[in-house]
Amino acid sequence: SQTIHQWPATLVQPVGSPLSLECTVEGTSNPNLYWYRQAAGRGLQLLFYSVGIGQISSEVPQNLSASRPQDRQFILSSKKLLLSDSGFYLCAWSVQLVGEQYFGPGTRLTVT
Amino acid sequence: AQRVTQPEKLLSVFKGAPVELKCNYSYSGSPELFWYVQYSRQRLQLLLRHISRESIKGFTADLNKGETSFHLKKPFAQEEDSAMYYCALSGGRGSTLGRLYFGRGTQLTVWP
Numbered sequence: 001s002q003t004i005h006q007w008p009a010t011l012v013q014p015v016g017s018p019l020s021l022e023c024t025v026e027g028t029s030n031p032n033l034y035w036y037r038q039a040a041g042r043g044l045q046l047l048f049y050s051v052g053i054g055q056i057s058s059e060v061p062q063n064l065s066a067s068r069p070q071d072r073q074f075i076l077s078s079k080k081l082l083l084s085d086s087g088f089y090l091c092a093w094s095v096q097l098v099g100e101q102y103f104g105p106g107t108r109l110t111v112t
Numbered sequence: 113a114q115r116v117t118q119p120e121k122l123l124s125v126f127k128g129a130p131v132e133l134k135c136n137y138s139y140s141g142s143p144e145l146f147w148y149v150q151y152s153r154q155r156l157q158l159l160l161r162h163i164s165r166e167s168i169k170g171f172t173a174d175l176n177k178g179e180t181s182f183h184l185k186k187p188f189a190q191e192e193d194s195a196m197y198y199c200a201l202s203g204g205r206g207s208t209l210g211r212l213y214f215g216r217g218t219q220l221t222v223w224p
Contacts, residue, residue, distance in 0.1 A: 034211070043118075043216030044156075044198060090156065099144065099202060101212060103156040 002027035006091050006104040014112055019064075019078040021107050023091030026072065031093040033074040034101065035066055038088040050074060086111045114139045116201050118215035125189050126223050133184040133218045135173075135199030145175055145182040146212070148198040156198070159184075169193070189222045196220075 003026045013019060025031050035047040046059045048066035056066050063082050067075045074091060091104040115138040125131045137143060147159040160168045162175040162182060173184045182199060199215040 044214040046211065046214075049211055092156075100146065100158050100161065102158075105155055 002093075002102065004091060004093055004102060004104040006089075006107050008107060009105065010108045010110075012110045012112060013081050015083055016080050019076070019081050019085070019109070021076040021089055021091075021109070023074040023076075023104055024072055025074075025093045028072070028093070028095070030071060031095065033068065034092040034094070035074065035076050036090040036092065038090055038106070044090070047076070081111045083111050085109065114143075114201060114203075114213050116199050116213050116215040118197075118199055118218050120218045121216070122219050122221070124221045124223060127191055128188050131186050131189040131193070131220065131222070133197050133199075133220065135182045135184065135215060137180050137182065137199075137201050139180075139201060139203070141203055144202045145173070146200040146202070147171070147173055147182075147184050148200055148214075149195050150198070151192075151195045159197070189220075191222045191224055194220055194222045 005024050007022055032051050034049045037045045037047055047064060048056055048058055050056050050068045053068050053071055063085060064076060064078050076089060086109055089107045089109060092101040094101045117136045119134055123133060145162040148156055149159040150156040159171060160166055160173060162173060171184055171186045173182050175182050196217050196219050198217045200212045202212045
């Protein structure tokens with residue numbers, strides 16, 4: 001069966017520090033991968049999605065970037081964190097780009 | 113442009129009362145609509161999709177293309193239904209719309 005993992009589960013980082021959040025999927029090949037930020041009162045905001053290795057689409061211009069170095073690995077990064085980057089980050093995967101998505105457990109990021 | 117609107121950020125009902133979570137969408141083609149749910153300390157997960165025409169945990173949702181709505185309904189709410197609910201839209205098979213669009217979510221609280 002397919003599973004999706006995210007780590008770390010929680011992270012506290014100072015302003016200006018770098019960030020790397022990792023997401024991996026098991027049990028499927030060539031998944032579509034997504035990064036979302038979930039903020040109270042603002043719902044679920046799509047940040048990046050990827051249909052294949054090295055293929056990244058950005059939805060919202062911001063301080064973050066994403067990479068897909070391997071088929072089932074999706075990384076969210078920042079060179080210098082801002083206070084506004086605090087939030088709950090969700091990774092998801094899907095078989096088809098239009099259809100059901102499966103979500104990971106999330107990472108709670110607090111920028112201090 | 114495609115958009116999903118959930119007008120109620122918060123919704124509270126008493127146990128046994130009917131509940132309706134509203135969702136309206138804007139999309140010119142033939143969309144696929146979904147309801148996702150996130151229970152406390154659990155992952156975001158699919159609750160139901162309109163093409164399945166199924167009832168899950170007593171919830172149903174009918175796509176009304178005339179009113180561009182996909183409201184989620186349950187005749188008798190239970191305490192365990194308390195959760196955050198997200199309505200989502202995709203362009204459907206053959207569409208050029210490449211991903212899910214989520215509403216901002218409705219936090220449902222069912223009081224005993």
